[in-house]
Amino acid sequence: SPSRPGISSPIGLSISLSSPYATIWPPPRFLRGHAAAPQRRRDRRQHHRYHHHDPHADEGRGGTGERPRAGWRPLRREPLAWVGARGDTEGIAVPLPLVLLPDTCSLHQYVVRMLKRARVPYRVSHSASGVAGLQMALAAGLGISCLNRSAIPAGVAALDPSTASSLRLPALPEVEFCLLPPRRGEAPVVQAAREVLAEQLG
Known part of the structure; x- marks a missing residue:
């Protein structure tokens, strides 16, 4: 919820990722930024399908051998x-x-x-x-x-x-990991986190 002028409010950031990515989490730069968003949390639940993700998560990554869907941002192939x-x-x-x-x-x-x-x-x-x-x-x-x-x-x-x-x-085959597309009205902190994740996990 919006905070009143002059009063800072902590921002919660929920991150959902596929289980294989949990083995290389978290990126060093994201750890350094923890103090700026102390309510950040991660969700290690397995994504059952490439196109299924936690609807309550701000960020998500999944991976399969399928072609990425429109708007999905490829990070890496393995x-x-x-x-x-x-x-x-x-x-x-x-x-x-x-x-x-x-x-x-x-x-x-x-x-x-x-x-x-x-x-x-x-x-x-x-x-x-x-x-x-x-x-x-x-x-x-x-x-x-x-x-x-x-x-x-x-x-x-x-x-x-x-x-x-x-x-x-x-x-x-190879598997491709992708970053889910931005949501409408996405908060600036989520946009910034998205770029950090793309840089660190790509």
Whole structure:
């Protein structure tokens, strides 16, 4: 709500981002600006679809292999990769043990769709509630999954081509992360935050 003349009012800024981006959040410059907007918060909930986002968020980022919609601002592209515990992939066999996010996640749905299309048997060996849990399960050797490059943690590595071929894993595309378009009547602080995010995450 507007503040009265001469009286400052704190401004809340809600930021919604896809789970893979949560692994590289926050940008250093955004941390330095925290004092200017102490009520800024982030929302680490997974965007289930590229075009679905939190209607209450001022900013949002999502990512899929689809073409960005009109008004969406591309930030970066990253390759997707089949990944597993580093140095512990020799025992992987069909049905493939998958480590996935919940089935409401677009990446979960994409992986399952790709494997079904390639007729590769699989089973869900572990379902993680978030990317951090998924990364720990992968590092512990509970199975394999699909991640974008910047979300691959220590102890996890992309499967080598020979392993991927022997398991009949389908080739994966790149994923594109985009900034949602501005809203009508957007506050100046949101516009400024949008430019910082585009600069830091692009």
